[in-house]
Amino acid sequence: MLSERAPVLPFYSPYNFLRDIPADQQAEWFGPGRFARFPASPHEQVFTFQQQGQQVQLLYTALPWDSEYFGVPTFKLLTALFDLVAPMADRVAALQAWQQELANRGGFYCFGEIPVEDTALLQTLTASGWRLVETRLQFYHSQISEFNQPRYAVRAARPDEATHIGQIAAAARNPYDRFHADPWFGEARADAFLARYASAAVQGYCDTVLIPNESGLPVDSFLAISDLTADATKLGVGLSRVVLTAAGPQNRGWHQRLVSETVHRARERDARYVLMTTQATNRAVFRTCEKLGFQLGGSTHVLVCHQ
The missing domain is CATH 3.40.630.30 (Gcn5-related N-acetyltransferase (GNAT))
Known part of the structure; x- marks a missing residue:
């Protein structure tokens, strides 16, 4: 699934537009290389969903400071791994199953900052009921x-x-x-x-x-x-x-x-x-x-x- 998502994962580097920094170096630390090592800390977690031979993995991290401040378990979705030919219904089912698991813990708040290049994940999130709250521009x-x-x-x-x-x-x-x-x-x-x-x-x-x-x-x-x-x-x-x-x-x-x-x-x-x-x-x-x-x-x- 990493190879399937390889074209868009480099855009998850917050420095992907800094052309003087080698792309392979960025990919190792902030793109495919990082997600290949995931989870790499106690707060990082993976939710795996399988249905009719299709597998979807959701990579996310818990945010303890935010959770304590707002009094609600707070998470950040980092990205998702899936086969690009996987039906949208399977991806949506994965999101809904994960959301239900989080809800079973007593409620949650989750957000994700997704690069505009990742249209497949953006469409999956909106089809799953996620709401757009901000569009950001990165200047340098x-x-x-x-x-x-x-x-x-x-x-x-x-x-x-x-x-x-x-x-x-x-x-x-x-x-x-x-x-x-x-x-x-x-x-x-x-x-x-x-x-x-x-x-x-x-x-x-x-x-x-x-x-x-x-x-x-x-x-x-x-x-x-x-x-x-x-x-x-x-x-x-x-x-x-x-x-x-x-x-x-x-x-x-x-x-x-x-x-x-x-x-x-x-x-x-x-x-x-x-x-x-x-x-x-x-x-x-x-x-x-x-x-x-x-x-x-x-x-x-x-x-x-x-x-």
């Missing part, structure tokens, strides 16, 4: 050494500012992110989760959180960065990812400035790429990307199921 900057945008006064947020950063995240509500677009969360719970996530970013979940540092300017924006250390080591290149960002009304224009400073920071750290993901609806971020020299790399769909 690869000309870091030549980046010459103006500098802006920024600093790293301090741990004692974590609560305030969380409040900024909650107030800058985006109806199109997967939490606010999914009725399962509800507006209040989605706001609270983003506030907790942003606070955790300041407290060490991310490598740094940049905020404005101009005299007399209130802090009403932030940008959290992960240097993706483990992945960078595997790939042999320096990376930085914009994990979460928000800009309130008192800091208009600061999203672009914080992203610009993120690229400057990456150059100072000899990183080769800066990555940033946004919703396909976020035209303000598109403009920032165009002004700062980012390129579009790929797209994914986020689908959910729960009981």
Whole structure:
């Protein structure tokens, strides 16, 4: 089944559009090679379904932090393995059997981020009742050494500012992110989760959180960065990812400035790429990307199921 799915599995690498990184290296760590070693950690699991000679395997992982926060067992579907000639009915039956197994444990929430290239799995999920909640675009900057945008006064947020950063995240509500677009969360719970996530970013979940540092300017924006250390080591290149960002009304224009400073920071750290993901609806971020020299790399769909 790995060989049947081989044409699309490389697109599961979050770096598949970075052409300077050898495809076989990416495939080993994040594509077919990873799924061939699955499960490789205690939280990773495989559900196998067989019917009328057809076998379907669902590869997924439990998310303990999310499960504890929401009070519901939470899982992420990573991909599925099946013969491409398998009838759609068999694939749907596999999804429904797996969902029933999870439901028998007392309810669940599951989501998957599927590359747009994997039409077979996307069609299987929608036929099984999964709901689309977000479409994402992946942007990247690869000309870091030549980046010459103006500098802006920024600093790293301090741990004692974590609560305030969380409040900024909650107030800058985006109806199109997967939490606010999914009725399962509800507006209040989605706001609270983003506030907790942003606070955790300041407290060490991310490598740094940049905020404005101009005299007399209130802090009403932030940008959290992960240097993706483990992945960078595997790939042999320096990376930085914009994990979460928000800009309130008192800091208009600061999203672009914080992203610009993120690229400057990456150059100072000899990183080769800066990555940033946004919703396909976020035209303000598109403009920032165009002004700062980012390129579009790929797209994914986020689908959910729960009981």
